[in-house]
Amino acid sequence: MTSVTDVRELKLDGHVGFDSLPDQLVNRSVQQGFCFNIMCIGETGLGKSTLIDTLFNTRFESDSCSHKLAKVGIRASTCDLIESNVQLKLTVIDTQGYGDQINKEDSYKPIVDYINDQFEKYLQEELKIQRNMFAFHDTRAHVCIYFISPSGHGLKALDLVTLKKLDSKVNIIPLIAKSDTVSKNELHKFKIKIMSELVSNGIQIYQFPTDDENVAEMNSQMNGHLPFAVVGSTEEIKSGTKTVRGRQYPWGIAQVDNETHCDFVKLREMILRTNLEDLRESTHTRHYELYRRCRLQEMGFVDSTSDKSFSLQETFEAKRQQHLKELQTKEEEMRQKFVVRVKEKESELKQNEKDLHMRFDGVKKELAEERQKLDEKKRILEEDMSNFQRRKEAVRQAQDAQHSASLKGKKK
């Protein structure tokens, strides 16, 4: 129907004005507001909440959790932040009780379930017929910050298990928490050990993108500093004339914002300032698409090769028909079962009735026999009675004869 010529590149004679197109785009997205979901996984007490507070320079009141939880729990809290006319809807997803249980085999499950649930919500919204993607609050986890405890000896088994489960679902950025307990040399070795363990276990962590020339150099440099060793603190301590954020020790102050003391600044730059959009995009284009693909394939959808058919709907329809048939057969089965039951019960009751009649027949017979006997006795009695009557009669006759004879004798 259409004839398409090759794409020609043309020079403009003057200023048309579409170079403002990116600005128009940006303005619209600023007006709409941005949304970011950050997930923190780490053992209790490693400083997750403090780090988030430090990162966003604000206090998210969250109560610290005890070690006694029987299962890993997920807690998510949302709040709106604004920094110079940029609105950010931030959701912090926290794990509670991670690493506290004695048997940690199932620790990763609640986390994976949560991530899948958020993907599922998005997928369902996308599949609706009347959908409103633009007002939909995107709750998919865009980045997962994994807190490694500063033992200095590498990753724990729990870490490896959890990271392996998560690396295809979310962008992972590993961190060494409470790194003010690790000295510089140890830190270097520790980082190398961690990275090699990650590589040898095939765990894919998030690599800052190096395809955009503007940020490629910085990103690739930062990739070499992974995992970041951070210190979190919201306390302000006076150090000389300045007030800094840090932790006060008898031997000095570990400053949060000092790049020689810890990698906090690097973390903030990378996540918030440079790559936030990329984190969101890669969640949508990689992790979400993978989830969607697996889910649809699980439900039995297959891309049709023909041009005109709409596979999604048709497959749905087929599934639905199948489903209906199954339900109908179930219904039939149930009915059949019922009929059989009814029949059984009927025969049972009939049997009961018969038994009853039989019982009473027996009794009836007995009674009939007795009655017969009685009749027999009656008959004998009557016979006796009639005999007696005859005797009486005989006697009376004799008496009469005698009487008449006596009368006759008298006459003679």
Place this chain on the structure above:
Amino acid sequence: MSRAMSTGGPTSARERYFINTNRSTDTDKPLNVVNDSSALPARIGSDSSASVGRSNPSSLRSSPVPSDLSSIAVPTARVAPVASGDFKRPPPPPKAYPGVGPKSSTPPRKLGGYVGFANLPNQVHRKAVRKGFEFTLMVCGESGCGKSTFVNTMFLTNVYNKEYPSPSLRIQKTLKVETTRVLLKEGSVNLKLTMVDFPGYGDRVDNSNCWEPMVRYTEDKFDRHIRGESQVKRQTMSDDRVHCCVYFIAPNGHGLKPIDVQCMKALHTRVNLIPVIAKADSLTAGECEAFKKKILTDLQTNKISIYQFPDLDDEDENKLNKERKSKVPFAIVSSNACVTKEGGKLVRARTYPWGTVEVDNIEHNDFHVLRTMMVRTHFNDLKVTTHCNHYENYRQAHWSKIAASSGDAGANPGMAAGGPLIKTASGSSLNKNPMATLEDEKIDHQARIKKMEQDMEQVFEMKVKEKLRKLRDMEANLKKEMEEAKASLETAKNDLAKHQHSFYRERDAWADENKELEELIRQHYDAAKSLNKKKDKKLIPF
């Protein structure tokens, strides 16, 4: 790592927005976005109009940061109004986890210091520029009304020239929709422009349904997008849906012609429609005003919704926007030829013996206003409206149609009619996605089965009870009968015994009394019997 403020023209557009990072640990002041709004290139025809100087959209972001951050409210997503198919917001998704919910109405939180996500717009900007932009423009109008010239003038380049003649000039065997694709670069922005034209529109004697090919073209593109979206393995698709349709109204006439009305009616639900008065240099100012009014009333009468150029967020821009909007429909003049004005500038114009009509002179025609609005301020909005409104409406209608048609085919009379979107008890079915409706159906059916089972059980129980009761009654009756029979038998027995007893007693008593007599009789009888064996046949019974 602070970035320097940029100066200069559009080539440094991307640098314009990088924040001058204040890396000190001074935690008091929030960060200001630094903008450079002074760098504007000289534009053709920009002298006479004051409006041009403000049309740089970067000025939209130069408003100073308000000192009271809490006064900024959380915005909601903007959707431009459309005559057909309003959006109803679906209910918020159920909270599975505490803390995450729909947009809050509390004001956003202030930050204690520098965080850095204010750089997010720059990140978005960078990514957008890297990705490049696409736009599809459809021109619709009769032959000779200046569509190809319009395209050339709008983009200040010879899209159609001698080597690549415009579709109208090409000799066609069959009438079909023609597309032309060009790549334009301005600053750091790459724009892939697609022009869609339908030569021969309205040329025939019988023009019934001559807009069909264009409508079908837009629908094809939507279909392609729907298909791409529904794939299991999705890839990034190019967006080739028609974003804007410029409809050319011939200037000689008294309003919209019937073919215009029909065509616009067919298109306005599919594409952003911008009507323009072509070759407006044949109208005087007064005629032009009257004609515009007439067109607007015609559009209203026929309920044709044209693109509304919605308000932007900057107050000053909005004022200008309103001014420009008042000129809709735009009366334009386009020209391929350039003329040198006094002052040495080369402008596009049309020369007549009585004067020169300059394309970019806003006193002569509305072309400049149209270009400003279409390209400089609402270019992105056209794309967004196409995606959010027209495409969504089309998609909704499309899936509903399929759902309805497939539902009738296999409907179980016991179940509610309709495809995967059966009407649940809660109300509208369209809000549910197919998987949820499948679930609902399952639950519904199971509930029904359970109920049926319960009913059957009930009936069964009742019947069994009934039967048992009857049986018991029968048993009781029989028992009673037996009892009665036994009782009567007993009484009869007793009577008989009594009778017997009394009789025997009587007899015995009498026998005792009359023993002698009976003895005598007996002897007599015996003697008589032996004597009267032959004679006396009458024997006295004994």
